[in-house]
Amino acid sequence: MTSRGWLRVVGIGPGPAQWITPEVQAVLTEASDVFGYHSYLDRLAPVGRQELHPSDNGQELQRARRALELALGGARVAIVSGGDPGVFAMAAAVFEVLERAPAAWRALDISVLPGVTAMLAAAARLGAPLGNDFCAINLSDNLKPWSVIATRLRLAAQADFAIALYNPRSRARPDQLQHAFELLRSERPERGAQTWVAFARAVGRPDEDLSITTLAAADPDRVDMRTLVLIGATGTRCIERPNGQPWLYCPRHIDEVR
Numbered sequence: 001m002t003s004r005g006w007l008r009v010v011g012i013g014p015g016p017a018q019w020i021t022p023e024v025q026a027v028l029t030e031a032s033d034v035f036g037y038h039s040y041l042d043r044l045a046p047v048g049r050q051e052l053h054p055s056d057n058g059q060e061l062q063r064a065r066r067a068l069e070l071a072l073g074g075a076r077v078a079i080v081s082g083g084d085p086g087v088f089a090m091a092a093a094v095f096e097v098l099e100r101a102p103a104a105w106r107a108l109d110i111s112v113l114p115g116v117t118a119m120l121a122a123a124a125r126l127g128a129p130l131g132n133d134f135c136a137i138n139l140s141d142n143l144k145p146w147s148v149i150a151t152r153l154r155l156a157a158q159a160d161f162a163i164a165l166y167n168p169r170s171r172a173r174p175d176q177l178q179h180a181f182e183l184l185r186s187e188r189p190e191r192g193a194q195t196w197v198a199f200a201r202a203v204g205r206p207d208e209d210l211s212i213t214t215l216a217a218a219d220p221d222r223v224d225m226r227t228l229v230l231i232g233a234t235g236t237r238c239i240e241r242p243n244g245q246p247w248l249y250c251p252r253h254i255d256e257v258r
Contacts, residue, residue, distance in 0.1 A: 011115020015204020036080030
């Protein structure tokens with residue numbers, strides 16, 4: 001293969017332009033073609049004769065294949081993800097296509113460039129709720145059965161991880177977050193009123209909204225697809241502040257095995 005094209009899978013963060021890394025910004029400036037979900041490309045301005053290729057949610061494999069084909073033809077291609085491209089995003093789709101593609105495709109110049117994922121942006125706003133062991137679980141059952149999600153939630157609760165829930169609720173999946181809360185309450189029946197829960201919506205954007213409640217009182221109707229839900233561990237602490245927006249943090253030490 002003689003192509004001098006390249007493919008960069010990049011993350012543009014969850015919100016403001018200043019959260020796009022200089023490395024990613026340089027790629028977006030140099031790329032001849034940029035692929036991504038409509039709402040992500042709406043956040044970018046084309047540079048010169050650069051061509052944007054928007055597509056819908058659910059078309060990740062088609063997007064990845066077309067981007068690879070253009071790069072093989074000599075184009076400088078960027079695939080955009082919100083947040084970080086390796087966290088429930090486009091990097092996995094690219095490698096899924098690449099694994100099944102002709103072996104010659106593997107010689108293409110491909111790099112994955114990190115971005116600020118929603119979990120880390122939300123945690124920074126809230127304090128340090130991921131200060132000890134934690135996990136991230138995608139509540140969408142589009143690509144995996146709910147039984148798998150339920151098992152992972154149950155085991156994460158039993159292990160007393162802090163839990164970041166991605167894609168918690170949508171119009172097509174209005175009840176799954178409620179089911180997740182019920183499952184977590186059943187695993188922590190005596191601690192529901194003491195387990196902190198944070199809803200971080202549109203972090204870094206003008207309509208950012210943060211709210212903190214407990215697992216016992218958590219209302220899924222306050223959540224949409226732009227919300228990152230953080231479930232605290234049993235040791236997570238809440239520090240009240242004069243401005244009414246508490247800090248959440250998880251201590252670095254664990255006194256005993258729970």
